[in-house]
Amino acid sequence: SYDLTQAPSLSVSPGQTASITCSGDDLGNKYVCWYQQKPGQSPVLVIYDDNKRPSGIPERFSGLNSGNTATLTISGAQAIDEADYYCQAWHRRAVVFGGGTKVTVL
Amino acid sequence: QITLKESGPTLVKPTQTLTLTCRFSGFSLTTSGLAVGWIRQPPGKALDWLALIYWDDEKRFSPSLKNRLTIAKDTSKNEVVLTMTNMDPVDTGTYYCVSSQGRLEREPFDIWGQGTMVTVSS
Numbered sequence: 001s002y003d004l005t006q007a008p009s010l011s012v013s014p015g016q017t018a019s020i021t022c023s024g025d026d027l028g029n030k031y032v033c034w035y036q037q038k039p040g041q042s043p044v045l046v047i048y049d050d051n052k053r054p055s056g057i058p059e060r061f062s063g064l065n066s067g068n069t070a071t072l073t074i075s076g077a078q079a080i081d082e083a084d085y086y087c088q089a090w091h092r093r094a095v096v097f098g099g100g101t102k103v104t105v106l
Numbered sequence: 107q108i109t110l111k112e113s114g115p116t117l118v119k120p121t122q123t124l125t126l127t128c129r130f131s132g133f134s135l136t137t138s139g140l141a142v143g144w145i146r147q148p149p150g151k152a153l154d155w156l157a158l159i160y161w162d163d164e165k166r167f168s169p170s171l172k173n174r175l176t177i178a179k180d181t182s183k184n185e186v187v188l189t190m191t192n193m194d195p196v197d198t199g200t201y202y203c204v205s206s207q208g209r210l211e212r213e214p215f216d217i218w219g220q221g222t223m224v225t226v227s228s
Contacts, residue, residue, distance in 0.1 A: 001169065031212035035153070042202060042221055043153065048214035086153050090211035093166055095143075095155035 002091035004098035011104045018074040020101045022087030025068060030089045032070040034063060037084045037100075046085075047072060077105050108132035110142070110203040110219035117225050118193050124224060128186045128203030135161050135181050141206045142179070142186040143215065148199040156201075159186055160209055193226045200224075 005023045012018040022032065032050050035043035046057050050065040060075045070089075074081050082105045087098040114126035126144070133140055143158035143166075157177040158166045167175050176189045190197065200223050204215035 033214040035215075042218040043215075044218070045214050045216050048216075049212060054216065088153075088155075088214070093211065094169055095145075095158070095166075097145075097153040097155060100152045 002089075002094075002096050004087055004089060004096055006085075006087060006098040006101045008099070009102045009104065011106065012074070012077045014079060014105055015076055018077045018081070018103055018105075020072040020074075020085050020087075020103065022070045022072075022098045023068055024070075024089065024096075027068050027070055027089065028066045030065075030091065032063065032065045033088045034061075034070075034072045035086045035088065036081075037086065038082075043086065074103070077103075079105050081105055108205060108217045110205060110217060112201060112203045112219045112222040114201075114222055114224065116223060117227065119228050120194055120226060122193050124188075124190045124193050124197070126188045126190075126201055126203075126222065126224075128188070128219065130184050130186070130203070130205065133205070134184065135159075135179050135186070137161055139208050141209070141213075143204050143206065144177070144186075144188045145202045145204055145215070145218075146197075146199045147202070147221075148196070151199070154199075156190075157188060158206070164209070195226045198224065198226045 034047040037043040047063040051063040110130045141160045144156040200221040202221045203219040205217045206213040
């Protein structure tokens, strides 16, 4: 099976940059999506195709994917960005999710 | 505006079969490129992809669960039905219906339903 590895948690001060990583074998040759999930809510797509933002997602969210690591960056983190973040990719006709990273802004 | 809404039992007993229905609006699953799928999330845990059905009836399943899952669409009702056999307490969680566009194995799940909580307990 194919695994995507994320750190369980990350803390960032308001206004600072949060970098959330997702690692997988040869991940740079796949397309990565990122989802934000706040408590009690359904996930929301924040990045697709490695680095594209859906309509309505703030510019402070950006993505990169190279080698074995994809990174979601929140530039100028705000309190409203506190959430769980999941990476996702396709591997051999199946969808794989990372284990999620809980981002705390304080 | 695309919406998806899940429905089904909130409680099932171990060994029973779970049947969940996703009713959607704002699109038709007869439209080339569209797909509807299911993703679950145990309490406090990560997302776990289950299955996907495309407009042309191609189906994809989680390798670890494929022997327990079926997925079907009823385009006249705008519904997708997921069944999971031999339910176990570890299958407890929120089950989400999702939609995507395309079949290049890069498409995100851009719309999510509100989710339905399923508890497996005797």
